[in-house]
Amino acid sequence: MMQDSTTIQDETGGAETTRAPLVRIESVTKRFGDVTAVDGVTLDIGEGEFFALLGPSGCGKTTLLRMLAGFENPDHGRILLDGRDIVDVPPHRRPVNMMFQSYALFPHLSVAGNVAFGLKQEALPKSEIEVRVAEMLALVRLEGLGTRKPHQLSGGQRQRVALARALVKRPRLLLLDEPLSALDRKLREETRAELMELQTRLGLTFVVVTHDQDEAMSMAGRIGVMNHGRLVQCDAPAEVYEHPASRWVADFVGDVNLIEAHVVEFRDGEVALETSGGSRFTASAAESLEKGAAVCIAVRPEKVGIGTQSHAGSDNAFAGTVVDIGYLGDVSVHRVRLDNGLMMKATIANRTRSSAPRLARGDRVWIDIPSGSALVLTR
Amino acid sequence: MNAFRPTSTISRQPRSSGRSLGNWLVILVPALWLVAFFAVPFLTVLKLSFSEAALALPPYVPVLDLSEGWTGLRDFVSGLTLDGYRLLFSDQLYWMSYLRSLTIALTSTAILLLIGYPLAYGIARAPRRVQPILMIGIILPFLTAFLIRIYAWMNILQRDGLLNELLLALGIVSTPPVWISTDPAIYIGMVYTYLPFMVLPLYASLERMDHTLLEAASDLGCPRWKSFWLVTVPLSGPGIVAGSLLCFIPIMGEFVIPDLLGGSHSMMIGQTVWLEFFDNRDWPVASALAIVMLLVLLVPILLYQRLQTREMAAEAAARTPRATAGPAQAGEAP
Numbered sequence: 001m002m003q004d005s006t007t008i009q010d011e012t013g014g015a016e017t018t019r020a021p022l023v024r025i026e027s028v029t030k031r032f033g034d035v036t037a038v039d040g041v042t043l044d045i046g047e048g049e050f051f052a053l054l055g056p057s058g059c060g061k062t063t064l065l066r067m068l069a070g071f072e073n074p075d076h077g078r079i080l081l082d083g084r085d086i087v088d089v090p091p092h093r094r095p096v097n098m099m100f101q102s103y104a105l106f107p108h109l110s111v112a113g114n115v116a117f118g119l120k121q122e123a124l125p126k127s128e129i130e131v132r133v134a135e136m137l138a139l140v141r142l143e144g145l146g147t148r149k150p151h152q153l154s155g156g157q158r159q160r161v162a163l164a165r166a167l168v169k170r171p172r173l174l175l176l177d178e179p180l181s182a183l184d185r186k187l188r189e190e191t192r193a194e195l196m197e198l199q200t201r202l203g204l205t206f207v208v209v210t211h212d213q214d215e216a217m218s219m220a221g222r223i224g225v226m227n228h229g230r231l232v233q234c235d236a237p238a239e240v241y242e243h244p245a246s247r248w249v250a251d252f253v254g255d256v257n258l259i260e261a262h263v264v265e266f267r268d269g270e271v272a273l274e275t276s277g278g279s280r281f282t283a284s285a286a287e288s289l290e291k292g293a294a295v296c297i298a299v300r301p302e303k304v305g306i307g308t309q310s311h312a313g314s315d316n317a318f319a320g321t322v323v324d325i326g327y328l329g330d331v332s333v334h335r336v337r338l339d340n341g342l343m344m345k346a347t348i349a350n351r352t353r354s355s356a357p358r359l360a361r362g363d364r365v366w367i368d369i370p371s372g373s374a375l376v377l378t379r
Numbered sequence: 380m381n382a383f384r385p386t387s388t389i390s391r392q393p394r395s396s397g398r399s400l401g402n403w404l405v406i407l408v409p410a411l412w413l414v415a416f417f418a419v420p421f422l423t424v425l426k427l428s429f430s431e432a433a434l435a436l437p438p439y440v441p442v443l444d445l446s447e448g449w450t451g452l453r454d455f456v457s458g459l460t461l462d463g464y465r466l467l468f469s470d471q472l473y474w475m476s477y478l479r480s481l482t483i484a485l486t487s488t489a490i491l492l493l494i495g496y497p498l499a500y501g502i503a504r505a506p507r508r509v510q511p512i513l514m515i516g517i518i519l520p521f522l523t524a525f526l527i528r529i530y531a532w533m534n535i536l537q538r539d540g541l542l543n544e545l546l547l548a549l550g551i552v553s554t555p556p557v558w559i560s561t562d563p564a565i566y567i568g569m570v571y572t573y574l575p576f577m578v579l580p581l582y583a584s585l586e587r588m589d590h591t592l593l594e595a596a597s598d599l600g601c602p603r604w605k606s607f608w609l610v611t612v613p614l615s616g617p618g619i620v621a622g623s624l625l626c627f628i629p630i631m632g633e634f635v636i637p638d639l640l641g642g643s644h645s646m647m648i649g650q651t652v653w654l655e656f657f658d659n660r661d662w663p664v665a666s667a668l669a670i671v672m673l674l675v676l677l678v679p680i681l682l683y684q685r686l687q688t689r690e691m692a693a694e695a696a697a698r699t700p701r702a703t704a705g706p707a708q709a710g711e712a713p
Binding site for chain 1: 589591592594595596597598599600601602605609610613614616
């Protein structure tokens with residue numbers, strides 16, 4: 001009753017926010033012995049969102065997911081679903097379903113039996129269960145395989161059974177623990193697109209845990225980046241990539257050149273810096289920076305210009321020598337040692353099929369970084 | 380079933396075609412063992428069961444005398460008789476013995492399952508470090524000779540034995556009940572002796588069970604007690620069958636426990652065989668009893684074997700990646 005009244009207050013009081021979030025995680029902490037797996041995470045997930053928890057292994061993302069499912073209980077904090085505190089609700093009473101990393105299919109039940117398992121717990125009439133299982137098998141394109149046992153299926157098919165089993169109960173929230181990690185690359189890309197399509201079609205809320213940034217970036221509407229149990233950034237994929245909150249995020253998500261520097265002067269959104277190599281560097285900065293402050297310049301390799309001549313009026317131009325070139329098909333990654341001693345990565349898109357390389361190992365080149373492409377990170 | 384058949388035939392082919400001398404030698408050792416310790420004794424007993432009891436040495440006719448050549452063999456064959464088996468069907472004593480063995484074996488197995496399952500479950504769910512210690516605890520009594528343990532039970536179960544003293548001290552009974560030479564004493568002996576045979580296979584199947592399956596069940600709306608019946612018990616099915624058969628089969632033929640702890644009012648088949656063999660010196664009837672008993676036990680033994688091969692096939696199929704049907708079908712997805 002108490003919780004109901006707070007919900008109403010939330011909805012009426014918070015008129016400026018369009019809708020109350022489906023999931024609200026409030027300063028949740030979880031410890032296992034001496035290890036703090038999840039450390040004071042606060043996070044809202046809206047209805048119909050495709051949310052990804054991204055982080056290296058051991059960062060606490062799976063523990064957070066397991067707390068949403070109810071397999072772990074937070075030591076501190078609250079987890080609200082539809083405005084109701086669900087911390088004390090056991091997993092079997094939560095309107096939340098999970099797709100396990102190992103799929104956890106029941107080996108003694110057929111495909112149809114696995115999908116029907118959750119519905120049988122609701123004591124639905126047999127005819128309705130049959131209809132919904134058939135519907136779900138059609139949705140994940142496993143028609144005709146209902147009588148097979150899990151061990152008679154391929155990895156991709158098992159993944160679909162696991163998905164169907166989790167979806168069939170029409171959960172308020174679907175949790176996916178590394179849903180694509182067991183698939184090979186080609187299948188993974190297909191399944192990624194299917195998951196997104198399915199999520200849009202069903203209008204469900206998905207929370208996916210992954211250590212694969214490509215997966216998170218391509219599927220999710222919003223990414224929560226986690227490290228050492230903390231939520232270090234929570235934004236749209238492009239924001240996380242273009243405006244990382246810290247050097248750790250910049251380094252973890254995508255490739256980046258990080259240059260240690262300190263502030264020489266700050267004026268009108270432009271900051272003059274001196275790099276650890278002793279070179280001058282100008283970058284645009286939104287917030288005011290104190291003179292002498294130690295910062296880090298982050299530049300994505302694809303935003304680094306590379307050529308045999310220096311551009312007139314370039315913000316930051318450095319001479320250097322190509323150390324090696326990594327050909328990746330779509331792009332080539334050039335590693336350049338600057339004359340001031342710094343190493344710099346620059347990628348060039350291979351737009352034409354002409355195989356003649358424009359640059360070769362040992363070439364003298366100019367590196368050009370527009371001030372707007374560089375990011376000054378204070379953390 | 381059909382799904383894994385293609386892969387299993389493929390894997391079988393190279394084995395049957397390229398069998399080398401080394402492979403044959405490896406098979407020869409168990410084959411010789413089986414011939415020496417199963418086939419020869421079995422055939423001897425089978426031959427005996429078609430003989431007739433006689434006051435002679437050996438105490439049966441006909442005796443195969445190969446020194447007389449063909450006539451000896453012909454005399455031997457013409458002397459064989461089905462009288463031993465006829466007697467089994469005509470005298471109630473034998474039927475009652477079989478029935479009693481069956482009753483005791485079934486009841487004991489049921490009790491063993493009821494006690495062994497929670498025991499195995501508890502051990503399998505105990506912290507991993509403690510599990511081997513608990514298993515040793517189950518096996519430990521085996522380090523003492525079987526007969527000594529049964530004599531110890533005779534001591535415990537006698538009128539002024541440990542059990543009655545305990546019951547009197549606790550005030551559960553006022554007059555000491557009779558245990559020894561009763562059916563409960565037989566069951567106590569059976570359960571005590573065969574418990575490890577029940578616990579070991581049960582533990583093996585429960586221990587390797589994937590814990591996330593229980594999480595999945597609870598995620599899908601299944602309360603804990605229910606997921607035990609819907610997931611844990613079905614998945615430990617092979618362990619239940621293996622444990623039950625490992626207990627049932629030897630209990631059927633058990634002789635020492637009913638002889639030492641049970642009463643003389645009715646006999647299990649093992650005791651009847653003993654009676655015919657040693658007291659009545661009717662080797663043919665004793666042999667016929669043993670042969671019929673073997674036929675009765677053949678059913679559960681074959682059942683056990685079929686289950687094992689099926690389980691092995693399923694496991695093999697689960698392990699081999701299905702190169703043919705799987706990815707191709709998944710790839711068809713538009």
